[in-house]
Amino acid sequence: MVEKLIAFSMRNRFLVLLFAAGVFAYGIYSVKTSKIDAIPDLSENQVIVLTEWMGRSPQIIEDQVTYPLVTNLQGLPRVKYVRANSMFGMSFVYVIFDDDVDVYWARTRVLERLSSIGNSLPEGVVPAMGPDGTGVGHILWYTLDAPGMDLGEQRAVQDWYIKFALQNVAGVSEIASFGGFQKQYQITIDPNKLSYYKLSVQDVMRTVNANNNEAGGRKFEMSDVGYIIKTTGYLKSMEEIGSLAVKTQNSIPVRIRDVATVQMSGESRLGIFDYNGEGEAVGGIVVLRYGENADEVIKNVKAKMIEVSKGLPEGVKFNIVYDRGELIEESISSITTTLIEEMIVVTIIVIVFLFHWRSAVSIVIQIPITIAASFIILNAFDISSNIMSLTGIALAIGVIVDNGIIMSENAYKHLAVRQAELGELRKKGDTHVE
Known part of the structure; x- marks a missing residue:
């Protein structure tokens, strides 16, 4: 031959x-x-299922969330094994598929199974799949250099402007935010006052939920002009929350401010991000989508950052702390x-x-x-x-x-x-x- x-x-x-x-x-x-x-991608062919149930201990998360998810996901086709991790308020389930299985086929199978196990979980608990990235998908880390701006404002800029802009770059699976404070309204209830007015925590929660909503009406025509009638019911300030009436006693309303203190604060944190010992910083992690060209995506993200910088507050700029493009x-x-x-x-x-x-x-x-x-x-x-x-x-x-x-x-x-x-x-x- x-x-x-x-x-x-x-x-x-x-x-x-x-x-x-x-x-x-x-x-x-x-x-x-x-x-x-x-570096070569040697990570396992996995799909991550993330479930949040804030305020619950790891043991409760394990018994009521992680265990039902693991037992239901083990029967999927082409699954090698299922791993899980329970922590305070969160559950992580890792479904490992055979290496030759297409990752999006695997995600579809997991999504089908998740849609059928909702009754096995506590009320209000909704599992979600993680990004379609891999274990080596963190290609770029950045922080915000924002002198004079507090951590809450920096996190707001990151979550509501930068994150949405960078997620539109082709090949990016997720922009994971870190650091700072996520602003929220907090209602601190006084148990003595609650007992005095013969109220419960559930009463306060129902009041806030019922009054933080909008209702639609109908279309009203006058002089050949159509008007849409609706009620605006979303809470917009601490004063509005404090003025909500929980119940009425002897024709006198008992308001939330009578039994609790309303304040603007940050969400409870389990850790902080410190940059070079210089203090806390706010930023994000660019996660590469499965099978994409890392070098090309990094260049596109940097080009998008230049465009996004034009809309940032004065004095705020990006500080890249990890760039796989250089490597x-x-x-x-x-x-x-x-x-x-x-x-x-x-x-x-x-x-x-x-x-x-x-x-x-x-x-x-x-x-x-x-x-x-x-x-x-x-x-x-x-x-x-x-x-x-x-x-x-x-x-x-x-x-x-x-x-x-x-x-x-x-x-x-x-x-x-x-x-x-x-x-x-x-x-x-x-x-x-x-």
Whole structure:
């Protein structure tokens, strides 16, 4: 088979050169379109189910939320195992699928199962799936440099402006906010006053829920003009909350401010984000969507940040604290430099030892063609160009050159033997020798 292939190549040199040129051109295109990342994604094929039930202890979360979810999700097809973690007010369930399962197929199966287990959970508890990212999806971390702005205002800018803008970038799965205070109205109930007026905490909660709502009316026409009638009932200030009547005693309303104190404060936190020991900071984490090009997404996010900066309050700017793009550039630059140096060194050694330019060219030309063809295979198997795959290509250059040298030496040996045989026949006067 090999002999026939060699014979065919020798008889059709133009076709072989044309095929090699086509492979090289397609390889160059594959290099330009290859996904670039610093490290390979070796994370498990998983779907995360997050459930919040604030104010409950880890044991209650484990018994009433985590256990029902785990037992129901274990029966999904192509699932290897299910892991779970319960903490204060939150439950995390990790559904690990087989490696060859499409991640979006897996998310669909989990979503179907979640829609059917709502009755197994406490009232008001709704599980949700995590972002369609991976364990190495954190590609960019940033904080806000906002002198003179308190942490609550910074977090509001992050949650209601920056987050929504950056999430629109193609390839971004989620912008996870961290740090600062999430502003909220807090009602601090005095138990003595509550007992005096013979009220309960549930009475106060029902009052707030019932009065923080809007109701629609109907369309009213007057003078050929249509008006939409509705009631505006959303609470907009601490004074409005304090003025809500919980009940009426002897024709006198008992208001929330009579039994509680209403104030604006931040949501309870389980930790803080400190930046270089300089104090607390507010920022976000850019999570890469599964299967996207990390290098391209990082560049698009940075371009979007420049656009978003124009709408930030005066003096507020981005401070990038972790950028995988720099690691990608350094890794690719290092590997590229190594490849070029190896190609130059190998070319010099081959020319010096063979001392025959045609043989040297035939060997050296295999290096760029083989490297270009390697990227075709990488793209075909959806493998990113990272430090591991590029290092493997660099190490394989020696094997590529060895193959060419062995073939050249073998050809020279057979040609020399053939020339010697022809010389002997000529000396003997064989007239049929050509």
